[in-house]
Amino acid sequence: MAITLDELSVALGEAGRDTLLADWHWLTGEGVQPLMLTLAGDAFVQLVGDDGIYLLDCAQGLLQKVADDVPEFLAQLGNADFVADAFRFDLVAPRIREGGLPAAGQVLALRVPLPLGGLLETDNLEPAELAAHFALTGQLHAQVAALAPGQAVSDISFATE
Numbered sequence: 001m002a003i004t005l006d007e008l009s010v011a012l013g014e015a016g017r018d019t020l021l022a023d024w025h026w027l028t029g030e031g032v033q034p035l036m037l038t039l040a041g042d043a044f045v046q047l048v049g050d051d052g053i054y055l056l057d058c059a060q061g062l063l064q065k066v067a068d069d070v071p072e073f074l075a076q077l078g079n080a081d082f083v084a085d086a087f088r089f090d091l092v093a094p095r096i097r098e099g100g101l102p103a104a105g106q107v108l109a110l111r112v113p114l115p116l117g118g119l120l121e122t123d124n125l126e127p128a129e130l131a132a133h134f135a136l137t138g139q140l141h142a143q144v145a146a147l148a149p150g151q152a153v154s155d156i157s158f159a160t161e
Contacts, residue, residue: 007096008087010037013105023138027063040088041107041133059114061141094122102127109133115144
């Protein structure tokens with residue numbers, strides 16, 4: 001069974017382009033625009049005043065440039081190695097093959113996030129609403145990023161609206 005790029009990505013749907021990544025502004029800056037969301041809960045984004053395309057890795061809390069502009073990014077989407085890596089093919093493919101695609105407006109998020117001891121494994125995936133996933137992972141990584149290396153985590157809180 002061949003897995004398509006459509007199955008590895010998630011439509012923005014009702015999630016607001018301007019607010020979806022608000023809890024990631026500590027890393028991306030204001031005005032970041034999501035271009036494409038992955039089934040694994042990451043986002044390809046464009047930053048204000050920058051033609052480059054970046055991968056916002058919500059599992060690890062990292063922002064990595066993947067293309068200098070949109071045409072280069074579109075070309076990258078034709079590269080099987082790039083797609084396998086950036087869309088976490090090995091992580092999500094088993095769920096896709098067993099019919100485990102989440103509902104519209106959801107991603108496959110880590111049930112236990114990496115900073116809290118979770119593993120980047122298929123068994124640690126569960127469906128999560130887009131807005132909740134990006135808000136919680138952004139807040140979690142912001143709090144963890146503020147810690148000194150090796151500092152123990154004793155309390156984490158999340159803002160709810």
